[in-house]
Amino acid sequence: MGNLLENILINYRWIFVCFFLLPLSTIYNVWFYARNWLIFKLGSAPKQHNLRVRDIQRQVKEWRAAGGKTPMCTGRPGWLTMSLRLGQYKKKLHQIYLPLMDVLDIDTSRQIVRVEPLVTMGQLSATLLSQGWTLPVVPELDDLTVGGLINGTGVETSSHIYGLFQHICVSYELILSDGSVVTCTKDNEPDLFYSVPWAHGTLGFLLSAEIRIIPAKKFVHLQYTPTYTLDDFIKKFTYESTRKDPHQFVEALAFGPDRSVLMVADMTDQPDPKKINKIGHYYKPWFYKHVETFLRKGPSEEYIPLQDYFHRHTRSLFWQLQYIIPFGNNQLFRYFLGWLMPPKVSLLKLTQGETIRKLYEEHQFIQDLMIPLNSLKEAIGVLHDTVKIYPIWLCPFLLHADPGMVHPQQDSGQMYVDVGLYGEPQVMGYQAARDTRKMEAYCRKTGGFQMLYADSYMTKDEFCEMFDHQLYDKMREQLNCKSAFPHVYDKVGRKTLL
C-alpha cells in the first residue's frame, strides 16, 4: 500500500503541478512584477527602508527586553527558501520579520547597486539590465535572494574572474544582537565583514548590501566545444579557467565520464544575426538538452540574449524538472504549456508532503562540492564510482584568500570548481547517508567545501574541519551571539531538516 501511494505520488505529481502549480506560479510572478514596478514608480523604496529598519530594531529590542532567552532567526518561512531544508529549526527560535524586498539605489558613477536582502536575482537582473548594467556574478535561479546568497553563498560562470557572490559585495548593513545597526566594509569593521558570508545569519541580520555592478551588453557570444576523453576535457577546462585573458563566462556539462561540452562566452553588442538563438523563449528546448546535441554536431557558436543566458538553467531547474514533469521537454508540451514553466520552487516545496520529501532524501543526490580545480579529474572518477549521476554541472571559481569560514589552504587565491550533482544515483545500492558522508569526506580531503543549501550529514567536528571557525568563533564571542543566534551548524546540519 505504502509503495503504491509512493508510486502514484511520484509518477503523477505532474498532474497536480501542471494543472494547479503552474497557473498559480504565473499569477504569483505577475503580482511580484507589478508590485516591483509600482513601488519603484512611486519612488518609495529608499524612504521606507529606514522605517523598516526602525521596526526591525524595535523587534530586536523587544526580544532583549523580554530576556532574550530564545535565539533568533529570520521570519522567512522555510518553504520559500531555495534549499531542500524545511527550516524546522525556525519553529523553536524567535523569528524576526525582515520585510526588505526592494532595490534601493543604482549608483552608476560608483558602479554600485544598493539592495535589500529579499530582492531576488530575477528581479535584480531585470532591473539592472533595463538600465544597461548587471551584477558581475548572477546566480541564475530567479528566486535566489541577495540575503541568502550573502549569508550562504553564490556561484556562477563568471566566478573564475570575480569569485563567489560575497566577493562582489562592498558593504553590509547589519543589525546586531543588541539592536544596533552597523555598516561594515573591508576597511571598516573588517572582521565582521569577512565573517558574514557562510555564517547563515548567526552573527546578525542583513538589512541591505552594496554590490558592484558592471556595464552589460545585449548578447553573449557562446562557443560550445565537445570533448570525448576525460584528459582532453580536463586540459581544455583547466586552460579556459586559468588563462591570463579569460572569456567572461566558463561552464561545462559532463554527460558521461568521457563526454563533456565546454562552454565559453563573452558579452557583445554585435551579434551575427544568422546565429542568434533566443533560448529563453518558452518553446525552446531545455538548455542542457540543447547543449548535449553538440556532442553529436561538433563544435559550434551562437549569440544568446544576455538575460536568457543568465537564466538558462531556470526553466528546467537545471535537470531536476525531468523528475517532476517527465515530458516537460517534449515539443508539444513546450508549445502548449511551456510559457507557464517553471513551477515556482517555493510552491513545489510547500505542497510536496512528507512522502515526497522522504523519497527525495532517499533516492536523489543533490549536492554542490566546491573543490580545488586540480582535484577535478580524480573527483569525476570518485563521483562516477560512488553515485554515477549525469549531467554534472562544472563551474570554475576563484576562491579569494580572504579571512572567514571559506578560503583556500594556501595564502593566495586559488582556482576551485563547483561540481554540481542533481539527480538520481545510477549506482546499485545507493544509500543517502552513507554515500553522502563518503562524498563529504572526499571533499574535505581535497580542501574543498560543501554548499550548505544541500543536506549535510557531517558531524560538528567534521563541519569545523571543513569550515574555518576561528574568526567566526571570535565574532560570536565579541558580539554576544551565543544566546542571540544558533550556531551555524545547528542551522544547516542534517538534523535540522526533521
Ligand SMILES: Cc1cc2nc3c(=O)[nH]c(=O)nc-3n(C[C@H](O)[C@H](O)[C@H](O)COP(=O)(O)OP(=O)(O)OC[C@H]3O[C@@H](n4cnc5c(N)ncnc54)[C@H](O)[C@@H]3O)c2cc1C
Ligand atoms: C524575465 C523577467 C523576470 C522578472 N522577474 C521579476 C521578479 O522575480 N520579481 C520582480 O519583482 N520583478 C521581476 N521582474 C521585473 C523587473 O524587476 C523590473 O520591474 C522590470 O524590469 C521593469 O522594467 P520596465 O522596462 O517595465 O520599467 P522602466 O521604467 O524601464 O524601469 C526599469 C526598472 O528599473 C528599476 N530601476 C530604475 N532605476 C533605478 C534606480 N535608480 N534604482 C533602483 N532601481 C531602478 C526599477 O525597478 C524599474 O522598474 C522581471 C522582469 C523580467 C523581464
Ligand SMILES: NC(=O)C1=CN([C@@H]2O[C@H](COP(=O)(O)OP(=O)(O)OC[C@H]3O[C@@H](n4cnc5c(N)ncnc54)[C@H](OP(=O)(O)O)[C@@H]3O)[C@@H](O)[C@H]2O)C=CC1
Ligand atoms: N547558483 C548558486 O549559487 C545557487 C545557490 N543556492 C543556495 O541557495 C541559498 C539561497 O537561497 P535563498 O532562498 O535565497 O536563501 P535562504 O532563505 O535559504 O537563506 C540562506 C541562509 O541565509 C540566512 N539569511 C537570509 N537572509 C538573511 C538576512 N537578511 N539576515 C540574516 N540571515 C539571512 C538564512 O537564515 P534563516 O534560516 O534565519 O532564514 C539562511 O540560513 C544559498 O545558501 C545558496 O548557496 C542554491 C541554488 C543555486
Ligand SMILES: CC(C)=CCC[C@@H](C)[C@H]1CC[C@@]2(C)C3=C(CC[C@]12C)[C@@]1(C)CC[C@H](O)C(C)(C)[C@@H]1CC3
Ligand atoms: C550552485 C547551483 C547552481 C545549485 C543549483 C541547485 C539546484 C539544482 C537546487 C536548488 C534548490 C533545489 C535543491 C530544489 C529542488 C531541486 C534542486 C534545486 C532546484 C526541488 C525542486 C526538487 C523537488 C523537491 O520536491 C523540492 C520541491 C523540495 C525541491 C526544492 C529545492
